Amino acid sequence: MDAANQFVYLPEKTCRYCGTPLPGNSTARRDFCPITYDQNGKPRDCKSAYHREKGKPDRDMLASITANHKAICSRIEYLINTIGQEVTTKDLDTYEINLIECIEAKKLNGQTYWYFIKHVIVNQPFSNLHKIERHDKYTNNGSNA
């Protein structure tokens, strides 16, 4: 058997951006049309176009999530400076800190740990009290700056 023919029965590869069948002799890893230039010298680059369109909504979404979490982080810091690290549900409401907006929540020994970027808010069981602690679980640089 000719080693060069072993890929012949693979389905035809098409460009992930525009769907044009890719040249049969293209390298195995190619997913997009090769860059071509029109008569004005303007490049047609499916790979860049694909990533531009695919990436943008994700970037926008991540930017807005990040901005929201940074804002929550500032409000938590402000709450700590104003009230302290033991706060009530009403305090959280006043400062618009919605536990449900946390990055992740964990239950441990009947207490719920609500993780935000740099803080974890712990429900005290059977009360409206919450304890705020700093953590570097995500930043992991050991500083609380």
Ligand SMILES: [Zn+2]
């Ligand atoms: Zn293409």
